[in-house]
Amino acid sequence: MKRREFAIALGATSVLARPAWAASEPVEDKDFTRLPQPIPVALAGKVEVIEFFGYWCPHCATFEPKLDAWARALPADVNFRRVPVGWQDAQEPYQRMYFALEALGLLDTLHAKVFQAVQVDRLRLKKDADFLAFATTHGLDGAKLVAAANSAAVSARVRAANQLVTSYRVDGVPTLAVHGRFMTSPAMAGSAERALQVVDALIRQARTTK
Numbered sequence: 001m002k003r004r005e006f007a008i009a010l011g012a013t014s015v016l017a018r019p020a021w022a023a024s025e026p027v028e029d030k031d032f033t034r035l036p037q038p039i040p041v042a043l044a045g046k047v048e049v050i051e052f053f054g055y056w057c058p059h060c061a062t063f064e065p066k067l068d069a070w071a072r073a074l075p076a077d078v079n080f081r082r083v084p085v086g087w088q089d090a091q092e093p094y095q096r097m098y099f100a101l102e103a104l105g106l107l108d109t110l111h112a113k114v115f116q117a118v119q120v121d122r123l124r125l126k127k128d129a130d131f132l133a134f135a136t137t138h139g140l141d142g143a144k145l146v147a148a149a150n151s152a153a154v155s156a157r158v159r160a161a162n163q164l165v166t167s168y169r170v171d172g173v174p175t176l177a178v179h180g181r182f183m184t185s186p187a188m189a190g191s192a193e194r195a196l197q198v199v200d201a202l203i204r205q206a207r208t209t210k
Helices: 058-072 089-103 107-120 128-137 142-149 152-168 194-207
Strands: 047-053 076-084 175-178 180-184
Touching: 047 058, 047 194, 058 107, 058 194, 076 089, 076 152, 089 107, 089 128, 089 142, 089 152, 107 128, 107 152, 128 142, 142 152, 175 194, 180 194
Parallel strands: 047 076
Antiparallel strands: 047 175, 175 180
């Protein structure tokens, strides 16, 4: 979903197992772009892949099952992480939900459920009561979730995420960045499946130059 244009096509919607490399090699400036200057990665010695996303984005919700299946099959030398995007003040609570669940060790079980709550059940995260409602639905300690969401640690994570979004010049979600050098997306590549194939190719390229 573009920062200012909230309509893109994601392509096919079937759940993706890890794709066999059968498509053509990706073409620069068509399937992906190269960053003018490399951005440092989080873990030395590993190829980094970042998904920039928003719980508020319906296209990210559609992409998530495919991305999750792909990410679970990644080899040990790839460090995959997600960065929630918030260009507007109204989107910050969704960033805080992600980082609060991460701080509480609940992302693995509840990440997809946040998408469900926001995109299907129409939960809007605006105030503490909305976090409490989510907690109640999913059997969590609401006070702990609210405290985590409002904590200084989560505020710092939000600031760091915003800085990373600025550094990568992310202008739409979902967007995938590979090893601080390349960027692609379902919109750019033409489909969710093709975007992940492009990332696979860029991972191989990053291995040869890291």
